[in-house]
Amino acid sequence: MLRYLVRRLLVALPVLLGVTLLSYAIISLAPGDPVDLLIDPNMSAHDIEQMRIRLGLDKPWPVRYAKWLGELARGNLGYSYLTGRPVAERIAERVGPTLSLTLSAFLLTYLVAIPVGVIAATRQYSWIDYLTSFFALAGNSIPTFFLGLAMIYVFSLKLDLFPTGGSATLGGPGGWLDRLHHLVLPAVVLSTTGMGRTMRFVRSAMLEVTRQDFIRTAWAKGLSRRAVIYKHALRNALIPVVTLLGLELPTLIGGAVITESVFGWPGMGRLTIEAISQRDYPVIMALNLLTALMVLAGQLLTDLLYALVDPRIRYS
Amino acid sequence: MLLALPLARREAEPETPGRPDDATGARQVIRRFLRHRLAVMGLVILAALAVLALFGRQIAPHDPNAIIADVTTDAPSPGHPLGLDPVGRDNLSRLIDATRISLSVGVGSVAIYVTIGVILGALAGYFGGWVDMVIMRLADVVLSFPTLMLILVVTAVVGPSFWNVILVLGLLGWPPVARLVRGEFLTLREREFTQAARALGARDSRIIFRHILPNASGPILVAATFGTAQAILVEAALSFLGLGVQPPQASWGNMLIAAQSLTVLEEKPWMWLPPGLMIFISVLAINFVGDGLRDALDPRLRR
Numbered sequence: 001m002l003r004y005l006v007r008r009l010l011v012a013l014p015v016l017l018g019v020t021l022l023s024y025a026i027i028s029l030a031p032g033d034p035v036d037l038l039i040d041p042n043m044s045a046h047d048i049e050q051m052r053i054r055l056g057l058d059k060p061w062p063v064r065y066a067k068w069l070g071e072l073a074r075g076n077l078g079y080s081y082l083t084g085r086p087v088a089e090r091i092a093e094r095v096g097p098t099l100s101l102t103l104s105a106f107l108l109t110y111l112v113a114i115p116v117g118v119i120a121a122t123r124q125y126s127w128i129d130y131l132t133s134f135f136a137l138a139g140n141s142i143p144t145f146f147l148g149l150a151m152i153y154v155f156s157l158k159l160d161l162f163p164t165g166g167s168a169t170l171g172g173p174g175g176w177l178d179r180l181h182h183l184v185l186p187a188v189v190l191s192t193t194g195m196g197r198t199m200r201f202v203r204s205a206m207l208e209v210t211r212q213d214f215i216r217t218a219w220a221k222g223l224s225r226r227a228v229i230y231k232h233a234l235r236n237a238l239i240p241v242v243t244l245l246g247l248e249l250p251t252l253i254g255g256a257v258i259t260e261s262v263f264g265w266p267g268m269g270r271l272t273i274e275a276i277s278q279r280d281y282p283v284i285m286a287l288n289l290l291t292a293l294m295v296l297a298g299q300l301l302t303d304l305l306y307a308l309v310d311p312r313i314r315y316s
Numbered sequence: 317m318l319l320a321l322p323l324a325r326r327e328a329e330p331e332t333p334g335r336p337d338d339a340t341g342a343r344q345v346i347r348r349f350l351r352h353r354l355a356v357m358g359l360v361i362l363a364a365l366a367v368l369a370l371f372g373r374q375i376a377p378h379d380p381n382a383i384i385a386d387v388t389t390d391a392p393s394p395g396h397p398l399g400l401d402p403v404g405r406d407n408l409s410r411l412i413d414a415t416r417i418s419l420s421v422g423v424g425s426v427a428i429y430v431t432i433g434v435i436l437g438a439l440a441g442y443f444g445g446w447v448d449m450v451i452m453r454l455a456d457v458v459l460s461f462p463t464l465m466l467i468l469v470v471t472a473v474v475g476p477s478f479w480n481v482i483l484v485l486g487l488l489g490w491p492p493v494a495r496l497v498r499g500e501f502l503t504l505r506e507r508e509f510t511q512a513a514r515a516l517g518a519r520d521s522r523i524i525f526r527h528i529l530p531n532a533s534g535p536i537l538v539a540a541t542f543g544t545a546q547a548i549l550v551e552a553a554l555s556f557l558g559l560g561v562q563p564p565q566a567s568w569g570n571m572l573i574a575a576q577s578l579t580v581l582e583e584k585p586w587m588w589l590p591p592g593l594m595i596f597i598s599v600l601a602i603n604f605v606g607d608g609l610r611d612a613l614d615p616r617l618r619r
Contacts, residue, residue: 027473
């Protein structure tokens with residue numbers, strides 16, 4: 001197991017390197033100069049040149065990339081072009097909100113999708129089964145930002161049940177209840193796309209398992225319906241569902257960009273949009289690296305979980 | 317990103333064993349497709365949207381970019397059933413004009429990435445070895461980005477515009493297609509008909525294009541259909557964030573920018589509800605068609 005882990009990590013390294021090289025190249029080869037946004041009209045050509053040298057922009061991009069990698073190896077993510085503050089600092093304050101949003105959406109997805117998927121499978125072709133297929137298609141077809149706006153319209157503006165945005169009441173007493181109140185709408189919106197898909201996945205996994213011999217044996221030996229469905233069938237049906245976890249992660253991180261923008265949620269997604277519009281390249285690079293890391297970690301975690309839930313799988 | 321959605325009617329439909337000879341492969345596929353009610357409905361909606369896209373300029377009651385000065389309200393009125401946008405342009409005309417933009421982005425970007433994906437996937441699957449290694453590692457790198465993040469960064473860097481959105485989506489979307497095609501090629505290249513072609517002295521290019529690719533075309537078509545729906549969603553999101561199609565050119569996504577103001581969101585739903593619904597309906601219609609195609613092309617997938 002340990003050897004497998006080490007090998008996987010070694011394989012992930014070149015992929016990560018490729019991700020950083022690709023993002024660095026794209027950013028550097030793009031027309032437009034980040035210095036243009038930082039200078040004010042009174043600066044002389046000499047000052048601008050000085051600034052260029054200070055930011056390291058006077059060297060060709062492969063040299064800059066090598067330097068960036070060297071700094072990264074020492075744990076330095078660089079400095080923001082805009083504020084001069086360390087990038088790590090700027091990102092650190094945004095990680096918490098994004099994690100709480102994506103994790104809640106994640107939990108919500110599985111807490112709803114697994115029971116509903118099981119019910120849909122045990123009552124195949126019933127109204128609830130059709131409802132899940134409609135929900136899956138609709139959830140996959142509705143634009144996240146439109147759903148977010150519609151939710152704000154209905155639940156915040158018309159019914160006044162939830163705040164329209166932000167992660168806590170400004171100048172309010174704060175507290176976890178207030179934060180939870182702010183979290184509900186964005187988490188529901190973010191989970192919608194994946195929820196329908198997961199329901200259908202759980203459903204078809206259940207249908208597949210319930211047709212197998214050991215389930216017939218379980219019925220035949222007189223086990224209760226509960227024991228058959230929830231103990232024998234569900235446990236085995238959840239094995240393929242685990243693979244879905246890794247697939248959903250990039251979607252969630254990507255979806256967070258839009259959800260955070262709609263709800264003014266102060267997370268990494270909104271920081272991405274901000275950094276992009278400010279051409280703050282060191283911040284963009286760090287965000288790319290971080291999200292790629294999260295995606296790779298998610299994939300690895302999925303494979304490990306897979307072995308955990310299915311003892312037949314052995315990695316070596 | 318695209319997961320097969322096993323949807324719609326799932327009844328076991330016998331494959332009319334009585335008349336096996338009266339239908340060729342294509343006709344059987346069409347017959348199975350037409351049996352899928354939602355897919356047919358999706359196709360009808362899609363046809364209507366295509367008409368809007370092609371003849372939008374003639375159908376639209378006003379110039380989509382002209383500012384209407386002769387009405388006192390931006391609320392819906394007889395001459396402007398969907399009212400005016402914040403700038404004072406006719407919403408209905410912009411909605412119609414945007415159809416062409418959104419559908420073009422969907423079809424255009426998918427055409428690009430399916431072409432790239434098929435070529436790279438075919439090379440990787442057919443030749444294997446280091447070719448396969450290099451191509452699939454490259455695909456891994458692109459797939460390690462959350463797609464939307466990468467698209468956001470690249471469109472921002474190259475400058476947001478209609479053509480750049482098509483290009484960026486087209487150039488970054490190929491890895492899943494390449495994986496799919498590679499998988500098909502890996503199995504198909506070992507089949508008897510391929511070996512027969514090789515034994516007869518066919519060149520690699522002939523085997524790839526005449527013998528293997530046609531047999532892999534079903535899954536590719538299905539992936540392209542779902543991909544078009546996805547591309548329309550991404551374009552809408554990009555345009556909504558100001559990183560896609562730029563005003564004054566209308567796109568469904570950028571028409572929703574107005575709703576970022578809470579006053580518009582609360583008091584002027586005619587400005588944001590119709591474009592949002594148009595995205596939803598067209599993406600839903602394309603997904604229905606994709607679902608029907610998948611069932612029709614591969615009856616083994618029916619459960």
